[in-house]
Amino acid sequence: MPHRSAPPADELADGSEPLQRRRRKEARPQELLDAALALFVEKGFAAARAEEVAQRAGVSKGTLYLYFPSKEELLKAVITQNLGSRIVAGAELVAAHPGTATELLNVILVDWWTQLYDSPAAGVFKLVITEVRNFPEIAGFYLREVVQPAHDLLGAVLRRGIAAGEFRDVPIDHAVHSLVLPLIMVCLHRHSLGACQVDWQIEGRDFIGQHVQLVLAGLRAGAPNPA
Incomplete structure (x- = not known):
């Protein structure tokens, strides 16, 4: 055999x-x-x-x-996996959330963003802000996959709060930028100055919570109109 x-x-x-x-x-x-x-x-x-x-x-x-x-396709996949997929999950949360817009913004902007800040995904903002100018294809991809969906998501929550009389009537685009841009900057800080041995640092988790509460206080119906 x-x-x-x-x-x-x-x-x-x-x-x-x-x-x-x-x-x-x-x-x-x-x-x-x-x-x-x-x-x-x-x-x-x-x-x-x-x-x-x-x-x-x-x-x-x-x-x-x-x-x-290609290396560009690899970066696109990094962006999608670390930010794009989180925004998709956020949209599902918004669609299913039965509570107030204030509660929803706290979940999205405090809980979600703190998790993002604590993860390596926060480094994507440093990549995009510092290098995307030299890679127009990546810039367009980031706008389509991250910026616009996130803007639409938060805009929808703000409109819900305005329609319910929970928030005062504010320009949606400016309100979204006011909410998000400081949160992006604290992530950028963590991966720039925050990664260096310098005396001046930001406690990112505390900042996120305080920032969101500050903006929400200005959004509430009956709050003084700075205009």
């Missing part, structure tokens, strides 16, 4: 891959995105090389390109 050689170490008798190896492949895109975000924030998108991303993720450059055909 002819001798039958054993299957390779990475292959089962039926020709399929072991479960551990399949799980490793399934986890690889996330490992590449995590490595890319960390390296892009650390070195800058323009300065970081695809080879370095692959090396940090423990794979070859060829493997990286199997999942992401």
Whole structure:
């Protein structure tokens, strides 16, 4: 009877891959995105090389390109995974929330943004603000996938509060910018001055809560109109 050689170490008798190896492949895109975000924030998108991303993720450059055909596509995936998907989840929360607009803004802007601030995803703002000018395609993608959906989401909550008599009638666009831009800046600070050994620092979590309460106080119906 002819001798039958054993299957390779990475292959089962039926020709399929072991479960551990399949799980490793399934986890690889996330490992590449995590490595890319960390390296892009650390070195800058323009300065970081695809080879370095692959090396940090423990794979070859060829493997990286199997999942992401270019460094620009890799950055788009980083933006989508870290910010775009969060905004989609926020929209689902808004649609299902039965409470007041004030409660909803507290959930979105305090709870959600604190989680964002505490995660590596906050570094995406540094990438976009410091480098997007040199990459128009990325700028357009960021506007479509992050800026406009987030603006529409918060605008809808403000309109809900105005219609219910909870908030005074304010210019929606300016109100959204007033809510969001300081929160973006505190994330930027964490990954710029906040990453340096300097005496002047911002306690981001406290700032987020205090900022949102300050703006909400100005939005409430019956609040003095600064105009």
